[in-house]
Amino acid sequence: MDIQIEKGQSVATTRLYDAALLGDIPFLLDLLKEDPLIxxxxxxxxxxxxxxxxxxxxxxxxxxxxxxxxxxxxxxLDEMVDNLKGSSPLHIASAKGHLQIIEALIGKKPYMCFARDQDGRTPIFVAAVYGQIDAFELLHRANPYAAQGRTNDGETILHLCVIHNQLKALERLLELVDDDGNQLINSGDNNRNTVLHLAVIGKQSEVR
Structure with a gap:
């Protein structure tokens, strides 16, 4: 997930982004003194x-x-989504595996675990896609139900683990959801592909 800053924004806003890039709190405080509404x-x-x-x-x-x-x-700010993929800050933190930031973001707003990007992925789905096992486990502890949704294409989190070849995330997920594991494995996406179908397709592609 790349950082994108739009050209043509105000000078004050540009300086605010500079502060964010550097993590410069004194710079941020100076900007807030100059413009409390920035x-x-x-x-x-x-x-x-x-x-x-x-x-x-x-x-x-x-x-x-x-x-x-x-x-x-x-x-x-933590409820805002970007104009790239509809990602919340929690989606970004999950993709990067920044555990303490994830904790800070969900500390007061645990419902953000259910925020969906433009593809219908919640932050825990994104953590699985990027192979961020620790982030995945943290989000699962915060709210295990967030792992039970589907993307806009009807994919479960298991589908995404297979599609993106995140086998460690897949194994850990099956350990965490052992009660519903069989149901997830047998669930099809919008094209009726189960996790096993996708695994077979992937193997066939490797052979070719």
Whole structure:
């Protein structure tokens, strides 16, 4: 998940993104002194011409303390999605495997575990896709039901593990959901492909 900053934004907003990239809290505080509404205005600008919020950027860079400071100043930032894939900051943290940031993001808003990107993937799905086992386990502990959804194509989290060749995530998932494991394995996507179908297709592709 790449960082994208839109050209043509205001000078103040550009400086805010610079602070987020660096994780520079003193710089952030100086900006807030100059313009106390900069974070609120960033939310408004984000809806029109900015691909990712400063929180998305700070999360991607792994700047925990900066993330915490942003959330303290403007709690609404963690519910914003980007204009790239509809990803929330929690999706980004899950893809990167930033455990402490994940904890900070879900600490006050655990329902963000159910946030879906434009493909219908929740953060725990994204953690599985990127092979972030520790992040996957953390999100599962926070809310195991988030692993039971489906993408827009009807794929379960097991489908995604197979498609993206994340076998360790697949094994760990089956250990965690042993009660529903058989049901997940036998579930088909929108094309009626089960996990076993996809595994066979993958093997055939390797042979070719």
């Amino acid at each position: 974070l609120e205005r960033c939310i408004i600008e984000k809806s029109t011409n900015i691909k990712q919020s400063p929180l998305h950027v700070a999360v991607a860079m792994g700047h925990l303390e900066f993330v915490v400071e942003l959330l303290r100043r403007e709690p609404k």
